[in-house]
Amino acid sequence: MKVTQALISVSEKRGTVDFARALHQLGVKLLSTGGTAKLLRDAGLPVTDVSDYTGFPEMLDGRVKTLHPKVHGGILGRRDLAEHRQTMERHDIPAIDLVVVNLYPFRETVAKPGCTLEDAIENIDIGGPTMVRAAAKNHGNEQGGVGIVTDPEDYGQIIEELQSNDGALSYRTRFELAKKAFTHTARYDSAIANWLTGLDADNKPGPFPDALQLAFDKVETLRYGENPHQQAAFYRETVAVPGSIASYRQLQGKELSYNNIADADAAWECVKAFDAAAGLATCVIVKHANPCGVALGASASEAYRKAFSTDPTSAFGGIIAFNCAIDQAAAEAVAGQFAEVIIAPEITEEARAVFAAKQNLRVLIVPLGHPGGKCAGAFDYKRVGGGLLVQSADEARIAQSDIKVVSKRVPTEAEMRDLLFAWNVAKYVKSNAIVYCKDGMTVGVGAGQMSRVDSARIAAIKAENAKLTVKGSVVASDAFFPFRDGLDVLAQAGATAVIQPGGSVRDAEVIAAADEQGVAMVFTGFRHFRH
Numbered sequence: 091m092k093v094t095q096a097l098i099s100v101s102e103k104r105g106t107v108d109f110a111r112a113l114h115q116l117g118v119k120l121l122s123t124g125g126t127a128k129l130l131r132d133a134g135l136p137v138t139d140v141s142d143y144t145g146f147p148e149m150l151d152g153r154v155k156t157l158h159p160k161v162h163g164g165i166l167g168r169r170d171l172a173e174h175r176q177t178m179e180r181h182d183i184p185a186i187d188l189v190v191v192n193l194y195p196f197r198e199t200v201a202k203p204g205c206t207l208e209d210a211i212e213n214i215d216i217g218g219p220t221m222v223r224a225a226a227k228n229h230g231n232e233q234g235g236v237g238i239v240t241d242p243e244d245y246g247q248i249i250e251e252l253q254s255n256d257g258a259l260s261y262r263t264r265f266e267l268a269k270k271a272f273t274h275t276a277r278y279d280s281a282i283a284n285w286l287t288g289l290d291a292d293n294k295p296g297p298f299p300d301a302l303q304l305a306f307d308k309v310e311t312l313r314y315g316e317n318p319h320q321q322a323a324f325y326r327e328t329v330a331v332p333g334s335i336a337s338y339r340q341l342q343g344k345e346l347s348y349n350n351i352a353d354a355d356a357a358w359e360c361v362k363a364f365d366a367a368a369g370l371a372t373c374v375i376v377k378h379a380n381p382c383g384v385a386l387g388a389s390a391s392e393a394y395r396k397a398f399s400t401d402p403t404s405a406f407g408g409i410i411a412f413n414c415a416i417d418q419a420a421a422e423a424v425a426g427q428f429a430e431v432i433i434a435p436e437i438t439e440e441a442r443a444v445f446a447a448k449q450n451l452r453v454l455i456v457p458l459g460h461p462g463g464k465c466a467g468a469f470d471y472k473r474v475g476g477g478l479l480v481q482s483a484d485e486a487r488i489a490q491s492d493i494k495v496v497s498k499r500v501p502t503e504a505e506m507r508d509l510l511f512a513w514n515v516a517k518y519v520k521s522n523a524i525v526y527c528k529d530g531m532t533v534g535v536g537a538g539q540m541s542r543v544d545s546a547r548i549a550a551i552k553a554e555n556a557k558l559t560v561k562g563s564v565v566a567s568d569a570f571f572p573f574r575d576g577l578d579v580l581a582q583a584g585a586t587a588v589i590q591p592g593g594s595v596r597d598a599e600v601i602a603a604a605d606e607q608g609v610a611m612v613f614t615g616f617r618h619f620r621h
């Protein structure tokens with residue numbers, strides 16, 4: 091069925107004139123609301139104002155423009171039912187076969203600083219979503235129906251189809267457009283509900299709405315979940331989070347698995363915490379969501395070699411992330427081990443050629459986002475049985491000036507550099523986290539233990555297994571030592587300096603233990619639990 095008449099009513103006017111012109115050239119009659127009609131008329135296109143069409147003026151400050159039976163009857167009447175066609179004829183309601191609508195910019199309005207409740211309310215579109223939903227509902231069947239266009243990005247494709255299909259839209263296209271349209275209005279209403287139910291007693295917007303609506307788009311269905319008997323898919327936030335793993339571009343390799351994506355996220359978040367602009371490359375190797383090696387280097391290959399040496403056994407099948415370009419030397423070094431995924435903001439042509447020889451290796455490019463790479467303002471979500479925990483991301487960072495020395499001995503300059511490095515790593519290690527470091531690399535990582543003392547012992551054992559020594563190293567503990575026992579394990583293993591939050595009721599006992607053993611100890615004042 092040929093499209094004979096289109097109703098165009100858009101707030102976002104990008105591409106509208108060209109689209110309307112192409113429709114006109116296809117013989118489609120144009121019907122439009124105030125601002126849109128003016129835009130088209132000024133461009134020399136013949137257009138009928140909806141108010142002339144219905145015989146009713148746009149009124150009540152634009153709150154009522156298209157809400158009229160002549161508009162909605164033209165959209166909602168079924169083309170395949172004789173009775174509907176007769177009713178439309180009897181009431182002089184011509185069919186409207188194409189509806190082109192995008193809505194008042196609610197999200198953009200409330201994002202403006204100082205947006206009042208009144209501004210927000212006036213930017214809730216009523217007539218637009220009504221037309222979008224009506225047209226989407228009546229997308230019809232093979233006998234005919236309405237096309238609903240909500241995204242200016244689709245204009246080109248719609249025109250191409252009309253041109254090649256004798257001025258008609260296929261049922262398949264109308265159905266796909268309808269799905270997109272219902273998603274569009276659902277998200278529009280979600281944004282309104284999130285904002286309104288997030289207002290506090292003074293009508294100031296807050297971060298946690300009473301009713302939380304989340305919006306994600308499917309990137310792909312995955313082969314399986316954490317285990318082969320689980321189904322899985324990967325979704326990306328509708329409003330892109332710059333610098334996040336979800337913005338990956340895969341250069342080569344097998345399809346990503348559920349665990350690949352989870353571990354790639356852990357590796358990427360950790361490596362981004364180190365600013366490449368500070369002049370050193372960073373490499374992070376992750377296994378089962380924990381870093382098993384993190385290191386700084388003068389080059390990417392040096393950073394990789396150091397990170398690998400922390401725990402070569404665990405690094406097998408790991409996810410390897412860099413905060414800088416991977417060059418040929420780094421690619422050749424990495425290619426020497428079995429890895430699941432390689433991630434970097436940039437990969438040189440020479441390095442790509444090296445990876446290309448390993449067909450299955452998954453290689454991802456992820457833009458760093460802003461300096462230091464943080465996804466500012468993003469929330470963390472954690473599913474629990476029957477609920478969702480929501481928190482702001484752990485964006486706390488420490489500078490040397492924030493650190494309080496609590497021991498008699500003050501850390502040396504080299505110890506202080508390593509302490510800051512170790513603290514940065516500990517944030518990405520599952521609690522209880524104990525991280526031994528020396529010369530800008532991890533030498534032992536204790537992760538995910540129920541006891542901090544066990545974590546301290548395990549990290550030292552792992553260092554020994556990797557033929558590294560923790561003697562003369564520094565240690566970060568993600569949370570305070572509840573007793574002196576944990577500190578004693580570190581000191582006896584040969585650590586010379588410790589960074590930890592402090593704040594235990596037994597801090598005095600722990601400080602005394604450090605002083606007894608000549609260990610320099612500093613407090614950060616905040617912890618980095620990670621579960």
Ligand SMILES: NC(=O)c1ncn([C@@H]2O[C@H](COP(=O)(O)O)[C@@H](O)[C@H]2O)c1NC=O
Nearest residue numbers: 101123124125126153155156157216217218
């Ligand atoms: N009230 C109505 O009947 C109505 N009909 C269409 N609109 C919206 O008015 C906007 C276009 O207006 P204009 O063509 O005047 O620039 C579109 O975002 C459209 O969704 C309406 N506005 C709000 O509810």
